Structures are given as C-alpha cells and as structure tokens.
Amino acid sequence: GQNIDQPTEMTATEGAIVQINCTYQTSGFNGLFWYQQHAGEAPTFLSYNVLDGLEEKGRFSSFLSRSKGYSYLLLKELQMKDSASYLCAVENGGSQGNLIFGKGTKLSVKP
C-alpha cells in the first residue's frame, strides 16, 4: 500500500526555526516534493529531493533519507506569511508524474 505520514498541525513563533517531518512507504520512488498551500489557494512548489541529503533554497531546506523513507522540510527565520499547509508528496515509481500526497501539515506562525 501507499502511505505518507505528516503531523497534522504545528505551531511556531515568528523568527524561529521549524522542522516538518514526513515518512513514507510507497511501492516505488522517483523523488519527493514539498508544496506550500495557503488557505483557499493552490499548492505551490517548494522543493524536490531524489538523492539523499539536504537541499537548501533560501530560508527553506529539505532533507531526504531514502533508506529510512524519511524527509523533512526546515523553515528558518519564520515569518507570519509562512502560516500555511505544507504537503509532502512522493512520485510513485510505477507512473511518472503520479504524485501521492500526504494529508499536509498546517503550520501556524504566531507573533
């Protein structure tokens, strides 16, 4: 079966660092995506990992360990506008382009 787990909700303080974890068990693996979705809006692309290690992009970094079926999204210097849902998605090896999404982590950033 296909399973992607993320915490449902997280709260953090403006200026702090937060780590959102994602674990997955899928029949195949062609890479892992992180998307950001503000309430009432479309998901927007944040990062892609296919090799083990850390990918850094400004205030956001994403880490992948394929052997552990684990990824995390790290957000630094949190801003109020970072309040959103963060979706972890695995590209299933069977069908390229077939993204399997987790249920998302709703992050609330407080002053």
Next chain:
Amino acid sequence: DTAVSQTPKYLVTQMGNDKSIKCEQNLGHDTMYWYKQDSKKFLKIMFSYNNKELIINETVPNRFSPKSPDKAHLNLHINSLELGDSAVYFCASSRGTMSADTQYFGPGTRLTVL
C-alpha cells in the same frame, strides 16, 4: 498572464446534474492533471494526460470523464453529481512526465453539490 487557469472558480449545483470544469495552461507543457481535494484537505490525483493521451487514471467513478481537445486544455466533465463529489478540484500541468518535472497548479474550482 495566468499560467494555469480554471473556470469556474465556484460551482454550486443540485444532485443529479451534469457539470464541466475547464482548465487551460499557457506554459507550453505536455502533461496535465486533475486532482481532488476533499474537506480534510487530502489532495488525490484523478487523471493525467500527456500530449492528449490518458496516462494516469486512478480509481475514479465512470461519472468523471476528462477530455483533452489539445495539449493546452484538459476539461473535466462530471455526470449525475452526488453529494460526495463536493470538493475542490485542481488542475495542474508539468513539462513532461520525467522525474522532477514540477507540477504547477491552477487556482482550484470549489464544487458544492446540494
């Protein structure tokens, strides 16, 4: 210019009706998708087309029929609407189906079936 656009943004209709949602992308992408996001915000792929050919068809009732007149458009027609069809439907597109081809999402269509 909007990269991926959908119409309508909101759709309220009665059970049993037939409705369509239109999607267009001006990114020159070859692949387009339809996703359903339910009330619990769970985003799930329904269909994928590459150059007007169906490549992904998840377990979706036959009442849902995608149509791709050209590679810039992927419309979704739904027959005999049911209460459980109420959700937000997102169209997306990507350059191709290679790994790491980022999918770009449209603004969504909120469908409410009464």
